[in-house]
Every structure is written in C-alpha cells, then in structure tokens.
Amino acid sequence: MITLILLLFIAAAATTVAGDDILPGQSLSAANPSSKWSSPNNTFSFSFIPNSQPQQNTFYAAVTYNGIPIWIAGGDSAVADSTATLTLLSDGNLRLVNGSTNHIVWQSNTANRGITKASLDDTGNFVLKNDTVSSIWATFDNPTDTIVPGQNFTTGNVLTSGLYSLKLMNSGNLTLRWNDSIVYWTLGLNSSVNTNLTSPTLGLQSIGILSLSDPNLPTSVIMAYSSDYAEGPDIFRFTKLDNDGNLRIYSSSSAGSQNVRWAAVSDQCQVFGYCGNLGICSYNGSNPVCGCPSQNFEPVDVRDTRQGCKRKVEIENCPGNATMLELDNAKFLTYPPELSSQVFFIGISACRLNCLVSGSCIASTSLSDGTGLCYLKVPSFVSGYQSPALPSTSYLKVCGPVSLNPTVGSNKSTRWKLRPWIVVVVVLATLFGLVIGEIGLWYWCCRNSPKLGVMSAQYALLEYASGAPVQFSYKDLQRATKGFKDKLGSGGFGAVYKGILANRTTAAVKQLEGIEQGEKQFRMEVATISSTHHLNLVRLIGFCSEGRHRLLVYEFMKNSSLDTFLFAPEEQLQSGKLLNWECRFNIALGTAKGITYLHEECRDCIVHCDIKPENILLDENYNAKVSDFGLAKLVNPKDHRYRTLTSVRGTRGYLAPEWLANLPITSKSDVYSYGMVLLEIVCGRRNFEVSEKTNRKKFSVWAYEEFDKGNIEAIIDNKVRNHEQMDMEQVRRVIQVSFWCIQEQPSQRPMMGKVVQMLEGVTEIEKPPAPKVSPGTIDGSVAGSSMNMTSTSVSTFAPSSSLQTPKGSSFASGMNVERVSSSLLHSDSV
Template sequence: MAKTPYPKLLLPLPLLLLLHFPLSSSTIPLGSVLFASGSNQIWNSPNSTFSVSFVPSSSPNSFLAAVSFAGNVTIWSAGSVDSRGSLRLLSSGSLRLTNGAGATVWDSGTDRLGVTSGSIEDSGNLILHNNRSVPVWSSFDNPTDTIVQSQKFTAGKILRSGLYSFRLERTGNLTLRWNSSTIYWNHGLNSSFSSNLSSPSLGLETNGVVLISDLNIRGRAETVYSGDYGDSDTFRFLKLDDDGNLRIYSSQSRNSGPVVARWSALDQCLVYGYCGDFGICSYNETNPICLCPSLNFDFVDVNDRRKGCKRKVELSDCSTNVTMLEMSHTSLFTYDDPYSGVVFSGSLPCRSNCLNSPSCLASVSMSDGSGSCWQKQPGSFFSGYQRPSVPSTSYVKVCGPVLLNPPLVAKKGDGNNSEVKLWIVAVAVVAGLVGLVVVEVGLWWCCCRKNPRFGALSSHYTLPEYASGAPVQFSYKELQRCTKNFKEKLGAGGFGTVYRGVLTNRTVVAVKQLEGIEQGEKQFRMEVATISSTHHLNLVRLIGFCSQGRHRLLVYEFMRNGSLDNFLFTTDSGKLLTWEYRFNIALGTAKGITYLHEECRDCIVHCDIKPENILVDDNYTAKVSDFGLAKLLNPKDHRYNMSSVRGTRGYLAPEWLANLPITSKSDVYSYGMVLLEIVSGQRNFDVSEKTNHKKFSIWAYEEFEKGNTEAILDKRLVSDQTVDIEQVRRMVQTSFWCIQEQPLQRPTMGKVVQMLEGITAINKPPGPKSLSDLSFSGNSMSTSRGSMLVASGPTRSSSSSATRSFQTMGITSSGPGSTRISEGSLLGS
C-alpha cells in the first residue's frame, strides 16, 4: 500500500497541497479530497489496517469510494463514479461523492451540523466529528452491505445488496428480504428470550460468533458460529452478497490473505428470486445454476441467466390450446403472494383444476402424503427450485405444445438432391445411435448386470444432492445392493446396526438400519428433515434415508477412522491419541453438541453421548453421530419426558433413573463422563485397584483435591511432549461440573466450550456423589441429602421386565419393598 508523501512534515501545508496529498494519519481535516484517478490517494487508519480510497468497481472504467480492509476487502462504500470523480470533506461539514460532471452521487447529509474533522479508526469506522470530538455521522451507523468485528448492528439498520436486504427485527429475529417486503429467511429467537428484548443488537465477535444480545437479558440470546469458530487471530466480516445470501467471511492473514466463506444463512437455491422471474434453480455438480422451465421459455439475457426467463408465446397471445408443463421434483416459492390450498386425491386433479381455472398460473402437487395442491395466481413473481429429493410436482401453464427437447430444425436446400441428402444423413445418424445403444445394453446384460458397481444410476446420483443440504431418498433394494445385502457390519448401537456401503457413484457410506422406530411415514420424514438441516463441522453429515414399508434406514458419510472408543480403550500403540488430538476432539465434540442444543431451529437433545457415538475423520476431527434419533424437545419449554429413549450404561444422567424430565443438561452429564475418559483413557464405570475399588469419577475427584491431577492423566501420555497440564486441569474441572447430580448445577454446552478454551474462569466444582450417599427405599429413591426422588415403581404385572432393566444398569432387588444398588451403578449408569 503506497504511503502519502511527506508524512513527517511538521509545517502547516497550503490548502492546495492538502487537496492533492491528504494526511496518512486517522485525522481528515475539512477540505480534504480523494480523486478516483489518483492511485496514491488514501486516508489511512492509525495502524494502516483500514483505509478510505477509490477501488476498482465491478463495472468497467468506474471506481468505488470505499472503506477497505488491507486494501482488498470493501467493508463500506459510498457509490461508484467515473475516473474524474472525487470524494470531498467539504468546509460545510458534509462528506460528498461527485462524478466527473460534478453531480452528487452520495452525501453524508451533515452539512452545517458542526463537523470540524473526520477520521478513520483502527476498527474500520469512518467518523465525522464536531469540535467536541463527538461523532456526528459514522459508517458503522450507516452500513451498506457489510458488518465487521466491533460493529454493532441494531434494529432499524439495514444491509442492502441490489434487491436484497438484511434486517434485525425488534423481536430479535434475523430476516432476509427480497424487494423490501418478501421475507424468504427468518431466523427467530425462542420465546423465552424474545419476550424480554427491548433493544436487540447483533455483533460479530473476534472468535467467529455472530451474537444477538440485549441489555435486559443475561448471556447470549442467540448465536451463530462460523466454520473456523474459535480462532481469534482472524479478520471476519458478515456480508449480504448480491446473490441474496448472508455469509461470514474470514481472512487468515491480517495483510492480504485469501478471503474464504465460512458460513452461509441458507442453501443458495432457497434464496428467493435468485434466478429471476420464471427462473428455476438447480445444481450442477456443487454449484447452483439457473434454468428455464422448458423450451417454451427463453432467457431474458443468455449472458446472465440470473435475470430470469420469458415466455416465447404469452398465454394471452396463444392461438393453440393452453396446456400444462409438468416439472417433477420441483417446488415453487410462495412468499410473494397468497397460495390457495386445496386437497385432491392425486396429481392429475391438481393439474386439471389449474388448467381449467383462468385465475391459476401454476400449481404444485405435494407428494408428502398430505394430498395438498397449491395454486399460484397470475401476475405474481414466479420462482422455484428443483432437486431429486423435493417431494412435489409442479405444473405451469404454457402455450402448447410442451417443448421438452430441442426441435429438429433443417434448412431447405436448393433442390431435391439437398433434401434427399439431409434425410439420408438423419437416418444414418439415428440408426448408428440405436445400434450403439443395443450393443451396450447387450454387453451390460451379459457381463455386468449382477455387479453392484454397475447398477442403474438413479436420479439420486445425477447431482450430488447432499451438497445442497437435502437428503437423498433411497429405495430398500438400492441400500441392499450397495451394502452387499448388509454384509459388512461396522458396529451396533442403541438404535440399530451400522453397515458399510458403496453407492453407485463410488461414495463410501455408513448405512444405519434403525430398530424399534415406531413413527409413521410422515413423522419419520419430518425427523429426517430436521436431522438433515443440521450442518456443522463437528456433526456427521446425513446423506440420505430410506422409508419403505417397515424399513427405516439412514445413510451417513463414512468415517474411516471409526469411533473414539477405538482410540481410547485400545492396547494398540499405533492408535494412541496424542494429547493435542485428545483436546481438539474434546473441544470439537463440545462445539457439535452446543450446535445441537443452542443453534438449531429446534433444540436437539442427543440422549446417548458416548465415545462410540463420537467418530473421528481422517484429520482427527470429532464428528458427533446418532443425533436427532431421540425425540426433539418442545422448543417452547425445552422439556420433554423421553423415558422410552435408550441410553448407555456409564453415561446416563441421574434423572434417567429418577424418571424425571430429560433436558439438554442430560447430554452435559454424559459429555462430562466422556471428558474424563478422554483424559484418563479408562472407562468411567471400570473399578480396579488403581481407583481403590471406587467409582472412577469419585477417585478422580479425590486425586484432583490432593492437587495430583497428573494421576488422572492416561499413563501412556507420559512421554507425550504436547501434554499441556493447564489444559488437563481445565478438562478435569469441567468434567466435574458436568457430572453434577443436579441438572441446574451443570453448565450449558456453550459454557463448557468457553471453560475448555480458557475464556471463562472455572470455580472449584463440588464433589460427585459417592455410592454411600444413594439408596432405594420403598417406591422412592433418595440421597442422604434428599435431593432426588424416583417416581413410583412398576406395577406387579411388569415387575419382571422392570427387574431385568434395573439389573442391566447394575441395580438388583434385595427383597420386597426395597432395592439395592450394586457397585458403580447409579451415577455411572
């Protein structure tokens, strides 16, 4: 970045020199000017991180007056001008952008408001001050399309980019709008927070968190994490792009490093109006593409398909019969105008009713079991998206006939000989193609039809559907074929068995065959949709599902390294995890669970956190699996009695046995047990001479109180030079807080992440309950402090099954009216 000439000159400069060579300090005196054609003209912040200058615009021969980070990232702009344009801080106090003809393009509106100087701060804020150094105007209070760290975005402010805008509502909701009124994304707060908001504000923190907060509430109201969350030595900014999507970007270098998108608000094809009027958004490989509904339409601009499509023949000019164009796996947006919904038994009545109605432009037949048919009114904006997993078929009125394929067009020759030659060539080409197809089909039938690698390439794999966030629907036969009839078993858990499979596009997957799932077709699809809507670095990705008859299967991405227990509890020295890997896995797991608890649209309680459900990818990044298989919590009260959900011995929170409501704090307890295992490399329910035959968590707490934290650490890590004893202490202390008997004493998972990272100080945790403090008596369970009760015991008719359940958890009957807890059973079960 070029510096302003004479930066150390102490004498006052004439006004003429000031106009041509502005000061490089943060102060901008009245009369200062920047010229678009002056490549060395710049106003710098004190540390030169941010600057005000003209940068090349997207339009040819035009320049953007902007505040930039490191000279290459625009965070605020006043507008574009030609090469003779200028940006001036007038003596009247107004900051004004003019083009080469002298016309005003933009003005700060601070004329005669007492402005005496301007400045560009190290935060990137461009400010106009009065003589008391009080800000009269600032770029942070008048954002354009970007928010940076330390900038507060409050209700009433708007980010704009073309027809799109982003707002923070008074209720705390984040909204994206098209054409100012059509809301196509609404990220809301839960009612417990929104009812207490008075002046919500949004800020982008240095560790990659978008935080919504308010003075009236304590803590975080809502958070969104970027993909590189936790790295504070990174420049980040939140930007509304011209494609209508809201994204978090980051630059790893404070100078001019590459800018990478780390988070986006929604799938690009779900952005309203992205492909223009009559445009249909789909995917080509991993990128969104814009298509016209059929060849009955033309692109408005073939060089810019986002401008939409137009009819070749308008319906009012149609001389032939009007017909309906059928588009499978396609849905139309409904934000801009009311839909009229009716119920028909099938898609044909939905198509026919719209065709016969002059007030219907298009209709959508839902294939989700509801039988709904939605009709779109004429004159409204038409926008839709298409993907193989969309459970709907759309119909659009066109002037017939429907043109699905390119028509064969032949130019007339000069005589009969030309026409004969053209006919002969056409027949020869068609005959050749038919012959090739026959030969290929014959070869496949004879040689490859029984090889699963050459199975029929279904529409599921013509596009990498999972890249768009929507799960692929498989048939049971397809999953039978790709798993070789469920031959290679990877493992088994509380919800079913997992098998290795290879899809026809050669993607290796893990197929989970669910057991004991009682939901109907519609409810199961809704739960799959909830699982597939979760996207986080530390969660296993759901690729697809199967719901056919009694078969319920889920298809996940495959993790070659397997689960965490294969590394923690093995004698194979080649699988020993270093401390650095252990800490990163513990932190990554906490971030994944935090996302499930605090950042999903619906709070998801895992209910089975254990090393077997924490997978490790090739880079030793933790991936939480099996989430969402338990019932979702009610988002209004965050409580749900899920007594029928199965957990795992050693990780169940006390409230499971007490038949109390299960909340997200139950996952915190299980995570605390896993955290102890990551540190120690030992199962928490194992009892040995090392622990003096005590429950491991109690023995570990006694060693911690003695200041002997190293005794808890896995002995195999003695020679590991990466062991950070301070991190070990933080993890051990955090685990003890997590496994507190009372759920209210346990921290939230968001707090756990801060404790592990050292952001929050950790107080000394109370000791976990010992077995001597716990007993069963009659129909209730109590502790010596009387802090926990169990609901009445089972009826006589179910006593045998109940006894078997208690024995599984280490609880045995010792006679009528009483129950005895065996060693290591209750808090570790």
C-alpha cells in the same frame, strides 16, 4: 514538470493515513490505488476497490479486511468511475463524486453537524466525530450488506444486496425479503423464550456465534453457530447478505481466503427470485442452475441466466388459444404475503383448469403431499423450482403448441448412433468378466499352495511398505491373531488383539463395534485415517471389510499405554516402568504435537473426541503416539458438533463441559481432555479421584488450590519426586498449561499449537483462572441423567497389563460414559 510530479507525490502520500484522524479536506482517489485510510493496527482500510461485476474500470469506495469489503459507500448500487474521489468536506459531509461529471454518487448527509474529523478504528468502524470525540455518524450504524464482530444490528438497520434485504423485527425475528415485500425466510426465537422484547439487537461474536440480546433477556439468545465455532485464534468472521439472497457466516484467515461456515437458506433454490421472473431453479450436482421452463421461453440475458426468462410469444399476442405447460416435480414459490390470497383446496385437474380459464392467473402449483392445496400465481413475478424430490406438479400458461426442453436420449437417431458404443462396452465387460473368473478359478485351485503363500506375503510386504492401507480378508486376520486369542484390551470402539502378519510384522488388530456406515463410506474414512501420518500418531496398516466384519490393523506398541505407568501403585511397577520427569514431559509434548497435527495440520480437522491415557501409546523408546483418532466418526458418521445425544461417547473425567451442555463439539473439546491428561501426568492419579488428601474435592479443583498457594510439591506424583531432581520451572509451566486447557469456556482454552509453544517455553504463560465444576456434573460425570457405564480394560493397541486399578479410585480405569437422551441438537451432517 519536476515540481508538478513532486506535488502529485506529496498529495498521494497525504492520502495514506494509518491510524491517524482524517481531517476535513482529505480525500481518497480511485485513480490512485495506494491512497487509503487505515486502522491503527492496519487490519482494516478505507479505499477504492475494483468492481467484480463485468463493468469495465468501475470502483467501490469500501472499508475492507484483507481486501474483503465489509462496508460499501452507498451499497452495491453506488458504482463510481476511475475519476471518482471520496472527500471529507469542511462542512462535515463525506461525499463520493465522479470527477468526470461531478455527479454525486453517495454522501453521508452529515453537513453542519459539528463534524471536525474522522477515523477508522480496529474493529472496522469508520466514525465521523465532533470536537468532543462523540460519534455523529458511523458505518456500523449504517450497514450495507455485512455485519462484523463488535457491530450492533438493530431494528432500525437493514442489510441490502440487490433486490434482497435482511431486517430484524421488534419480535426478535430475523427475516429475509425479496423486493422488500416477499418474506422467504424467517428465523425466530426459541419457544422457551417467553418475553416481550423492547429493543432487540443482533450481534456476531468473534468466535462465530450469531446472537440476539435485549434488556428484557437475562442472557443473549443464540440464533446460529458458525461451523468453525471457537476454532482458530486468528480467524476473522463476518455475516454477509450475498447477491443470491442468502445470508451466510464467513470465516477468513490472514491470507484473505473466505469459507462459508453457515447459510440461512440450506436449499438455494428456495430463495425467492433466485432465477429471475419465469426462471426455473434446479441442481447440477450440488450447484444451483437456472433455466427456462420450455422452448416457448428464452433467457432475458443469455450471459446471465439469473436474469430470468420471457415468452417468445406473449399470451395477448397468441394467434390461437393459450394452453398450460405441465412441469412435473416443480413448484412456483409462494411466500407471505402472497400465500393468503392465492391458496385453494382443489384437485390437480381443477388447479390446472382454474388457472387456464382465469385471465388473472398465469401459473399454478398442485401439491401431492396429501394437503390438497393449490396455489395460483398472478402476472407479477413467478419464481420456479424443479427437483425430483418435490411432491408437486406445476402449470404455466403459454401460447401453444407446447415445445418441451430437449432431454438426453429423446431423439431416435441419437439412440441409434449410441448403439455401436453399447456393443463395444458389452464386449469389453464380457472379456473382463472372463478374465476375473479365470483368476478366481486359479486362486481357488492353488490357494493352499506354499508358493502362493510366499507370493501373498511378498505382495503384503510391498503394499505395507508403500504406505497405502492394506486390505486384509477376515480369514487372513483370523490366521494372524490365531483365532483372536491374544487379547490386548478393549474399549468403546471394540476389542484389540495381537497378531503376526504375513510379512512377520507384529500388529494390533481392532474389531470395530457399532459401525453405522456403508461399505463405500467406511472405506473413505479408512482412507482418511491411513493418510494421516505423524511421528506421534499410531499408524494404520490396513483394514478388513467383509459383510458385518469391520476390522482395523495398526502398528504394535511395545510399551503399552500411558495409564499402565501413571495409575499403578509404586510397589507393582518394575524399576524400568518408573517414568522419570524427563520422560513424562516428552510424552506430554509428543501427545500435544500429535493432537496439533490432527487439529491444525491435516487437510481436514480431525476431532478425536476421546483423549485419555488409555489412548496414548508408548513405543519401545517411550515415544508417545495417539491412537483411536478418526474412530468417533466411523461409529457415528454425523458431525460431532451436531448429533443426537444417544450417539455421544466419551470417557468419564475427560469430557469437556460442552458435551454435557448440548453445545457444539469442536477441537477445543479435545484441548479440555488433553488438559486433564496433562494434569494426570504430573500428579499420577485420576483427575476425578476424590480422597481425604484432597479434602474430598475433585482432584483438579484441589490441585489448583495448592498451585495458587505455591505448593507445587503437593501436586507432583510421589513416584517421580522420590527418584530424581526435577526441573521445577518446567513442572510449573506444565501445570499452568493444564489449567488453561481445562477452562470451562472453549474460547478461553488455547489451540493445541499454542499449547505446544507454551510447553516448550516459546510463549509466556499468564496465571490461569481457577477451573470450575460445571452445573450438571458431579466429579466429571453427568448428574440427573441416564448413563450407561461399562468398565473396560486397556483401550489401546498394546500388550495387556496385570496392573490393577489403584485402591481408592471410585471407578475402574478407562470407564466409558454414554449420554442417553431423545432430544435432537441439530440434523445437519458434515
């Protein structure tokens, strides 16, 4: 007995292979959960996983990433039992067999092809090889329902999931099909691509771009972006055809969670056959639900409404005449190749009657969009969609009489039962209105009472101390700012004034301009900003929203903004305003930590979109605090990555290249802006400044040349170098980080969390590549396009300064740039 247990233990251990070649005779067992073949870095594994469907004690043999299947032996139909084994046979065939019946579930059909071993590499590709280590068969060449980075999907490959499939056409078009016949979604090449393709290949880049390449294309063509494009260093992305017929891009962290970042079909009910034959797809909130057209039908499977419906009485068994069930705001999906043979130009009555009298027609749809089209459906497969937004009426042949689905409030007795509740609601609403009216009358009579003012101040103090955003009236803020007299500065989002609140707290009151959001959306965004708390972020105290008046109230920063210390001539600065290197480094590090919190530690990532010295404020101890975060979304509520160009705002010299190249805007755009600020903290001059000292070159380009020569002294601000001994190793580290941050490609820039580690010296820093001046830009500005530039003063919540713009600068401090174009990038919103 002991010997038998020992042999079983040895056998189990032998089936766990980590990064080594798998030899003929080795196998995996469904009965042994620990048996697996792993990649060298243990990221991917080949093992048996439980079937998530309600089939008891069944399994799939799959290659997985953190438990997420990326390839299944035989696809989702190859279900194995608990006695199954997957074995690499001596003839080179990889075979999945149910041990209880010796039934072959799946095999690779690679017998007698010289295969001597197999391996699972670090990309997730399982390969069968010969003695010369040539690949004879690989999972990447035989995909099931998933495409991962490094995998090439060609015209000879097919993704399948149930009745659904994805194919790549020779033309470069991607198509989703139902039952290998109905094409319900197509993604074609951009009209600007005018080339005959020879061997198109689809691939998913690790940063989340689905692209098409071909020998006849000079560069790969982007087909789709993941919404978290280029974000996160440890995110695994994959494209999967789900069993609901939709193609999606997923992101997964090391914890194994999955998040949808793109879907091919934005309206799930437009997927043909989603609710089965004769099923009707509709929405319950944002979730698609399946139901039957009327009570003349019943579900095929009450446990799974996606299996469709069936008539309770078939048409041929109808004792009387058939009739037509009318479905308002509904359509029966009609896609190629059905479209050509089933479309007619007739009116709504004829559309109904033609189907009723035709023995080959079971349903019809009449469009009310002005086209006059009528679609007739033959008895094969009918997929329905019903929504209040659909401009169409559909008819379905049934055996009469028609029995409609019940609707809420259609029964008279139900309405009578609800009446007592209605009375109760009306009475309570009336009492509530009287109470509110009495309170309003009392306030109107006593609003000028000194006692009431004291109570109001105490209440404001309690509300402020609670951390929740205080709602101020416009008159309160007029009083606090003395009629908006003491102006601190102005910027792209509006002017800022100094104010004294009722609790004697000094605050900065910002009058917002260009707000596009409604009352509810504005309050939601304010709630998001006010819930964002960090030592290096300016705190939002409260807000005002009265009609067209939209104001934000922030904590007051005594020492103004960073630009007043960096860019003024030395003779204009008092000795107390000469920032030493230690102070500058702490400001740089604090700013990085504040931006890191916005990008990586908030519940939702907040992209600032306007990082610059004017938006870095200093408190009484010269601690850095980032301001104006979240305001870009207040002014333009659409996603910053997909928007009309007329809504894009930024500041000259700090805009990342993707702003100007019509690419998605992500947190990496903030990293670029921070890199420019970091360089300015070292050098004490604007990054776009051009002078004789820089040989008329953009300062960042000149600074890299000096850094490459080892001449760091030339880069450092004279105001710092002349007043103290500096930690040159720390200075070198900061300069290197700045050059990494301003790389042209977002994928080359580090995440802000990594920036903090590099600044602190926790992570070693490699020598950065030279920064490039992007095509279409001249010293950081847009070339050949229309620009609206407005010179502004300090765009902060801090005291205004008398300092002037340094001589030699070609533009004033804090200059805003607005790109104007009529082209539309995307219409997607957050």
